[in-house]
Amino acid sequence: MEKIIRGRVWKFGDNIDTDFIFPGQFMHITDPEETKYYCFKTTYPEFLEKAKPGDIIVAGKNWGCGSSREQAAACLKYFGIGAIVAESVARIYFRNAINLGLPILIAPGVTKIVEQGDELEINLETGEIKNLRTGQTIKAQPLPPFMMEILKAGGLIPYLKKKIESGEIKIGE
Amino acid sequence: MGMTIAEKILAKKAGKDIVKPGEFIIANVDLAMSHENADMVLKNFVKLGLEKVWDPEKIVIIFDHRIPAETIKTATTHKRLREFVKKQGIKHFHDIGYGICHQVLAEEYDKPGMLVVGTDSHTTTHGALGAFATGIGATDMAMVWATGKIWLRVPETIKIVAKGKWPRGVYSKDFIIYTIGRLGVDGANYKAVEFHGPAIEELSISSRLVITNMSMEMGAKAAIIPPDNKTLEYVRKNIGTDFEPVYPDNDAEYEAVYEIDVSGLEPMVAAPHSPGNAKTVKEVEGTKIHQAFIGTCTNGRLEDLKVAAEILEDRKIHPDVRLIVGPASLRVLKEALKLGLIDTFLDAGAVIIPPGCGPCLGKHQGVLAPGEVCISTANRNFKGRMGSPEAFIYLASPATVAASAIEGKITDPRKYL
Ligand code: SF4
Numbered sequence: 193m194e195k196i197i198r199g200r201v202w203k204f205g206d207n208i209d210t211d212f213i214f215p216g217q218f219m220h221i222t223d224p225e226e227t228k229y230y231c232f233k234t235t236y237p238e239f240l241e242k243a244k245p246g247d248i249i250v251a252g253k254n255w256g257c258g259s260s261r262e263q264a265a266a267c268l269k270y271f272g273i274g275a276i277v278a279e280s281v282a283r284i285y286f287r288n289a290i291n292l293g294l295p296i297l298i299a300p301g302v303t304k305i306v307e308q309g310d311e312l313e314i315n316l317e318t319g320e321i322k323n324l325r326t327g328q329t330i331k332a333q334p335l336p337p338f339m340m341e342i343l344k345a346g347g348l349i350p351y352l353k354k355k356i357e358s359g360e361i362k363i364g365e
Numbered sequence: 366m367g368m369t370i371a372e373k374i375l376a377k378k379a380g381k382d383i384v385k386p387g388e389f390i391i392a393n394v395d396l397a398m399s400h401e402n403a404d405m406v407l408k409n410f411v412k413l414g415l416e417k418v419w420d421p422e423k424i425v426i427i428f429d430h431r432i433p434a435e436t437i438k439t440a441t442t443h444k445r446l447r448e449f450v451k452k453q454g455i456k457h458f459h460d461i462g463y464g465i466c467h468q469v470l471a472e473e474y475d476k477p478g479m480l481v482v483g484t485d486s487h488t489t490t491h492g493a494l495g496a497f498a499t500g501i502g503a504t505d506m507a508m509v510w511a512t513g514k515i516w517l518r519v520p521e522t523i524k525i526v527a528k529g530k531w532p533r534g535v536y537s538k539d540f541i542i543y544t545i546g547r548l549g550v551d552g553a554n555y556k557a558v559e560f561h562g563p564a565i566e567e568l569s570i571s572s573r574l575v576i577t578n579m580s581m582e583m584g585a586k587a588a589i590i591p592p593d594n595k596t597l598e599y600v601r602k603n604i605g606t607d608f609e610p611v612y613p614d615n616d617a618e619y620e621a622v623y624e625i626d627v628s629g630l631e632p633m634v635a636a637p638h639s640p641g642n643a644k645t646v647k648e649v650e651g652t653k654i655h656q657a658f659i660g661t662c663t664n665g666r667l668e669d670l671k672v673a674a675e676i677l678e679d680r681k682i683h684p685d686v687r688l689i690v691g692p693a694s695l696r697v698l699k700e701a702l703k704l705g706l707i708d709t710f711l712d713a714g715a716v717i718i719p720p721g722c723g724p725c726l727g728k729h730q731g732v733l734a735p736g737e738v739c740i741s742t743a744n745r746n747f748k749g750r751m752g753s754p755e756a757f758i759y760l761a762s763p764a765t766v767a768a769s770a771i772e773g774k775i776t777d778p779r780k781y782l
Binding site for chain 1: 389402404405408409412413414415419430431435436438439442484485486488500501502503504505507508511512516550551554555584586639726727728732745747748749750752754
């Protein structure tokens with residue numbers, strides 16, 4: 193995982209729910225790779241037409257509220273979204289993103305200094321977010337060390353696999 | 366300093382004397398539930414390269430979301446999971462038609478003091494029976510299947526105290542819609558909620574399940590009702606006797622305390638497109654509807670069907686309306702049949718669907734067209750939730766939905782009670 197993430201912004205408002213991100217009618221798609229073709233498919237088709245891998249999502253309060261469907265995080269990860277930065281994030285969405293190795297940061301105030309199409313630079317380790325158009329910066333809440341470890345490993349599964357193989361986590365006790 | 370119910374359960378499951386909000390813990394899971402999304406769990410589990418799940422007795426898999434299979438993809442998912450369940454010796458597997466996951470858990474598995482995780486956001490439901498129950502993702506669940514453990518942040522707890530006398534025509538559904546409207550759709554994000562007070566104690570177990578189910582719509586990580594005699598009797602009779610109820614300490618610390626007097630409540634709806642868009646039925650009365658749906662893990666229980674059937678008895682639904690009724694479980698369906706409720710619905714002009722989620726998630730069995738309006742007893746009315754993103758969904762109690770189906774427009778149920 194790169195420490196510095198740079199990308200163009202797609203900006204969203206408050207309370208963007210999982211049905212909006214990954215509409216329920218595509219819930220039968222359970223192959224994570226395949227979910228990338230359905231991000232905002234019926235709700236915001238412009239995204240799939242114009243977004244590029246490496247782009248960054250900036251959102252308002254309560255990003256990803258609603259269902260626990262992991263597809264809503266997987267679709268953006270496999271699409272290649274570099275990071276999500278939001279004023280706040282719904283609980284299960286936050287878990288899912290970390291578990292999938294998709295950087296997600298909570299930065300109250302971020303929507304005030306970022307506009308659609310801006311270029312951002314994010315330092316995952318320090319949490320510093322810089323708007324390359326305006327030069328303004330803002331700091332995200334730091335992630336606890338073990339979450340950084342999961343992100344660095346590329347997600348919970350590779351993280352767990354390493355721990356099982358090294359004997360740090362014992363199976364069958 | 367004392368602990369809340371959530372803190373006490375989590376401390377116990379993490380093998381600690383005390384935990385504090387904000388602390389990260391690794392906890393031992395008592396019950397791990399998945400529905401068809403077990404398929405996504407399975408894909409992750411396979412990557413770990415393990416032969417066996419941690420404990421086949423503690424895993425429950427229930428097919429409810431897309432039943433009977435509506436696409437070849439779903440049919441293949443079902444098939445793959447049936448094979449997996451057999452191979453792993455997972456006994457607690459319920460195939461199509463048995464019921465909605467949350468209803469089945471409340472009928473057969475939940476016990477006070479348990480740590481329940483489910484790959485479904487409405488897993489908060491099980492707090493009505495005194496468990497700490499929370500929704501997790503498929504990758505999380507793969508870790509649980511492998512190790513029986515989960516990482517959790519100990520949440521702050523909010524206390525909601527409900528007082529007063531329930532007015533006629535006002536149900537726990539109206540209460541929770543009102544509460545979500547008041548606290549906001551992120552009003553309990555990352556938090557546990559405890560519901561206390563005489564107005565809660567008065568409610569049946571079914572009505573309590575509505576509240577904990579829908580607490581998810583204000584972001585709650587868990588929603589817990591302290592187990593009282595009603596809970597203990599229900600669990601002993603239906604589920605088992607080997608449990609230890611957990612109660613908050615007198616000096617437990619709450620992040621916030623809200624008091625709600627139910628005496629002043631009216632029938633409510635959550636108007637499009639948010640469960641937090643709470644309005645009184647009066648404010649939207651007369652809105653024309655095309656579909657009415659009584660069912661789901663929120664309000665598809667026997668108590669709900671009874672209320673609706675009383676209103677629909679010897680009446681017909683409006684000719685421009687489709688009414689869909691989905692009993693929440695096989696048990697509910699059988700009891701409803703015995704009581705003649707199903708006849709009442711059929712005579713009124715309803716369509717009965719098998720126990721499962723039905724049109725709740727917009728996959729099949731009642732998808733909405735652009736421009737259509739649905740009034741539903743479900744818990745979510747997001748844009749596109751039941752099909753077209755240009756459809757409109759109002760959430761309400763079974764009484765309000767039944768009355769509206771008769772009149773073809775949103776109707777105050779009190780005139781039929
Ligand atoms: S009935 Fe609706 S809310 Fe409940 S589990 Fe099924 S899809 Fe989810």
